[in-house]
Amino acid sequence: MIMTATLKLGQLAEFLGATLRGSEDTDITGLATLQEAGPGQLSFLANPQYRKFLPDCKAAAVLLKAADAEGYEGAALVVPDPYLAYARVSHLFDPKPKAAAGIHASAVVAPDAVVHPSASIGAFAVIESGAQIGADTAIGAHCFIGARCVIGEGGWLAPRVTLYHDVRIGKRVVIQSGAVLGGEGFGFANQKGVWNKIAQIGGVSIGDDVEIGVNTAVDRGALADTVIGNGVKLDNQIQIAHNVQIGDNTAMAACVGISGSTRIGKNCMLAGGVGLVGHIDICDGVFITGMTMVTHSITEPGAYSSGTAMQPAGEWRKSAARLRQIDDMFRRLKQVEKRVQSVTPDDKASSDG
């Protein structure tokens, strides 16, 4: 456990606009789950299935809904949404070092790049010609910011992020280590079996309040830009191909792959390992479960899935083998239905699916 700050419970109540139940002088030095919290730590109850841990909780105080606070004897900060309150408070206890303003002596910054005086440029960073770095934005060590890139205010690029040329990024954008924005998408014209490369002359446009995860790739557009809307959250190891468009506040878990020119609406959620083919449209408000293969457009909000349920390997081998016969099974079933029908006719014939 890393101790980073000490705040009074009363300060936290004020910060959150919470109702304080307990002493405002209690020192809070960190955050922990209900099971693990000890003296000096603040905890929270968000998921009802953890309610059972509340009675024995050793936390100095707990973020609780009014209903949960009723039966609880310990100190509490009563809030409408404990999980959201935890999210807000978490930043007060973040041990992440703050980057100092200014350009590290080892960084290579083009003479015509514009770096705001309040921005921070880390060791061995490279800022190319015509790039602009906004106020209070921190560029980590080993970052490469290509020609004419624009990064808005209040952003954070972790160490070792690559932006190719002509990537435009909004305000308060966080990019984790290893992410690459503006790579050359997979565009080739086949000529008698040989692939001819198509120059990728578009750029990348990233909205405000976007987060991009570790080792995630967002390719530049082939002609126009690849576009990621405001508030989009991309987890680690994601692949966004050229010309993809992602609507505001859509979130994707790790290992998702989106093929070229596909458009995804607003407020969608893609679970881990989902794959989308290219040139399809996903409407707003779609939830796709883990490892689903999406091969056509989705026009209705809702949840979608593909794949098969896990089985012990021996049973799975049988299922997988039988599945290859399912079309034959279907035809045999129809056949036997017909013959049974001829023997025992009734009014309600089975439908031919």
Add this chain to the structure above:
Amino acid sequence: MIMTATLKLGQLAEFLGATLRGSEDTDITGLATLQEAGPGQLSFLANPQYRKFLPDCKAAAVLLKAADAEGYEGAALVVPDPYLAYARVSHLFDPKPKAAAGIHASAVVAPDAVVHPSASIGAFAVIESGAQIGADTAIGAHCFIGARCVIGEGGWLAPRVTLYHDVRIGKRVVIQSGAVLGGEGFGFANQKGVWNKIAQIGGVSIGDDVEIGVNTAVDRGALADTVIGNGVKLDNQIQIAHNVQIGDNTAMAACVGISGSTRIGKNCMLAGGVGLVGHIDICDGVFITGMTMVTHSITEPGAYSSGTAMQPAGEWRKSAARLRQIDDMFRRLKQVEKRVQSVTPDDKASSDG
């Protein structure tokens, strides 16, 4: 839109060997799709489903097949293969900065490394002992070129590419940011539950005209080399394990994973997210659709698939549950067939699949 160059339509016709329909003096400043092209932009019609956008196209000129040019009133460059012509022309309008020849002052180059005078070595690049960089090859910032690596002429390594020691690369090879060639493959000998590492003493051999995508990994061989043929195109986030061999002009879309010692033929295409187990052979001319799991060798050219079609999550749950019963269903179907047969015998008994 990034403006990068201005060329006369007549120059483009000459460059492509195209038949010009329109004024050779028209200025062309960029490329765009039929729907998005405006004055000064060249467009193209390759996919017939976009033919509907041709009549209202605002492009200064369009790359067209003779048949499509017939009915079109605007300026055109008539070519046998508009998509290929677009590919060739695209490079004339690429805003990607050209690297200047020479070694950046910050780069660390071993005394016995051989860098051609026309090559470019970017900021903070590291070139280790015995490495050779060919003519007109550009090594981006933050690249690491290990001992004894050889990179042929005319190549481009984007910023932040890692080559471990003893990686041999042909001519005109492009490697995108974050790619790692020559990493130590996953080789361990299990001794009573504990894994003993096997040193990976082979290298990597990459042919001419290969492209390797963002954050793609190509492991070195355990004993002999991992081998990638001429003209192979690997998209982003791909995993190529040790001792894999890939034939000429095979292309793989993003997120493909190839396990150790598998051999893939020439002119194959693997769509996104495909996975191959180790120690299998895929013959020439195989196409594998997205997210397919390949568990055995393929000996006949053609298209192959696995996986299940996406459904609304509620229906999918039923399908997935029933699939676990498919072997039981099969046996019950056989049983009912037998009993029906005993009641209504006919000549053509249903086959036992």
Add this chain to the structure above:
Amino acid sequence: MIMTATLKLGQLAEFLGATLRGSEDTDITGLATLQEAGPGQLSFLANPQYRKFLPDCKAAAVLLKAADAEGYEGAALVVPDPYLAYARVSHLFDPKPKAAAGIHASAVVAPDAVVHPSASIGAFAVIESGAQIGADTAIGAHCFIGARCVIGEGGWLAPRVTLYHDVRIGKRVVIQSGAVLGGEGFGFANQKGVWNKIAQIGGVSIGDDVEIGVNTAVDRGALADTVIGNGVKLDNQIQIAHNVQIGDNTAMAACVGISGSTRIGKNCMLAGGVGLVGHIDICDGVFITGMTMVTHSITEPGAYSSGTAMQPAGEWRKSAARLRQIDDMFRRLKQVEKRVQSVTPDDKASSDG
């Protein structure tokens, strides 16, 4: 073929404790497979299916079990486990350059970081405040070691590895290029459709003898640490989300994704492309086959699978379409069974699955 060392066969016999059959003065300059080995090379027979290559093997000597050595005329090192012996011997012939002790002149090391005098710090490495690098540990070029990280003795970080702050690593740990440890996990609280970031204030704890592959990501914990046990081997392109716990000696092949807070036992093996949802428990001794989707906890050791077998694409389309009707098929099958039962009643009614 890279020649790296010359050892006498007698020296190797002594190193391995092997029974030597042949001249102890034979020079061994490298390792190769039975099919490829030539003069001066040592080979091995581990997999019985390669036994057919033994008679014609041109190796200077072969690592063999006693039983296999009986019928073999050439020189041999007789050992109980030839594959393990090969693993041990492989390191003697590894051409990987050894890093020299000391800190490269270009590295940026915080004044209060503690680097053991026998450790090696590569070019352009950044070592942040309070970090500790153990004896005989090599930190490659372009590595970033965040504040307060601790790396034990005898480790090797390939070029370009990122450790965020507060990552604790045991002894003899190997981390391949592009890996990122301690990235900020995917934690957001949704407030009326907008995602609020949760600071990730835990760290990462890595045991002894761990290997982490190329471009693999291990996120830091949200509150407590993400924990990877002793002897764990992670291949390339793996995603380990926040708060995951992995037991000792578990191995994962490439492209595996583990969602947040999932716990995996000891001595498990996950094949390539496997995905696990979050908040589940996998017991010790579980083997999961390639590309399996794991959506619930596993409480019994054994092998588990999901997915469907590959088919020619035309047949697959039929199977995939029919699978969407499987629940309907099931109900129709039950119906026809009932009707057949009513016509040809017997004692053993078909069970209702």
